[in-house]
Amino acid sequence: MTDPLDFTGRRVLVIGGSSGIGNGIAHGFRQRGADVTVTGTRPDAGDYLEAEDSDFTGLDYRQLDLTDRLAADRLAGLVAPFDVIVQSQGAVRYKRAEFTREGWDSVVDVNLNSVMDVARAFHAGLAETRGVMIIVSSVAAFKSTIGTPAYAASKAGAASLTKTLGEAWARDGIRVNGIAPGLVPTKLTSVTTDHPERLEASLRAIPLRRMGTPEDMAGAALFLASPLAAYIIGQTLVVDGGLTLS
Template sequence: MAQNDTDFSGKRVLVVGGSSGIGNGIAHGFRTRGAEVHVWGTRAKASDYDAADGSDLDGLTYQQVDVGDPDAIAAAPADFDTLDTLVLCQGTVVYKRGEFEREGWDRVMAVNLDSLMHCARKMKPMLSKAQGSVIIVSSISGYSANVGNPAYAASKAGAISLTKTLGQAWAPEGIRVNGLAPGLVDTKLTKVTTENPRRLEGALRAIPAGRMGLPGDMAGAAIFLASPLAAYVCGQTLIVDGGLSL
């Protein structure tokens, strides 16, 4: 391994959904390795986020973009003309069987699946200039049923399929597209499990590694996929779940 394979100094990274949770962990993973990191989130300004929700925007360039709205993505100004890595980590979920209704289904699919394509298309010219890479963050829920959350599971399965198709389509142009599929990670979206002792105990029993994942665990996988170490990896989704899906 070359000494600088995971040095991103002089590189520019955009993490969509990087304001908290997994995306925030990935953003800081790149930042600590020298990258100039931009983040898209839903709130008006960086100070609107709460550290208690796993949000740390220090050292990151923040921009508000509601990726659930295709027009907002199209209109979003870019402060750069080249991009080395695009991380698509946006995601939402509706509990209490809300995804079985039209409003819940449409919102989850718009954010978790449709926006992946809209963001990737928008950034493609900049990625092409840099011969960059795209990392699509899906979930192990994309490989199985997800009780009570049909839109979440379907959108994540779609994200895994989109990773394959874009990987095939864009590789000839020098853009690598890959993905990672987290298992149970301690974020604000998983509080329905992490804040319920009985659910948490059951979940941990099912994870061979014996613990939940951390945003930093996902950052390691993303850094690998964006680095020269993964130069011949294309269209693949790396499962990062502590063995939960086994």
């Protein structure tokens, strides 16, 4: 019997796969036989090794700065079509910086505008492979985040975009779904995870009483990319240990 989670021979691209959730998802696919390419903003993978908790073992690295609105188109023109594309790029600005126009624009550009830029750039390739796109948003899409309005609004926009692309591109043979992670220790959540009192308060709100891991998110991505999810489109799977249940 064929293993539905065997991705041997499949080509996977993880945008933002240089660290955090994206890196965990990339290795989830690699460990199941996929040929995985990851992107990051720095010129070379080696630039990450001392600064961040990154692992590029067995991964192909490409530089991609999505603040350049044409960068995704250029990358798409340089690579063969992918079977799976995971969009895991993300930005947040604390200390009420997102209430300013510059702060708002910079976060929305990464968390929402670039998601559509990537989707548009790789649409033809995914249609050719009858592939899968997975958009990583956040549980912030479904609640207030009082200090980061652009983050919450852009993630809500990404979850909404997942629905629309799921419906619009099904006719092209492309399945689009999403993942909404809860609290996972990454550079974006270090404002909470690096402070014991804040972390303890956050853990009390999570029924499973632990943070999520990049591996938890990888499990959800593998499911959504697999034949097990063949009849699922336009959905965002909440992976938060129960955080948003009450």
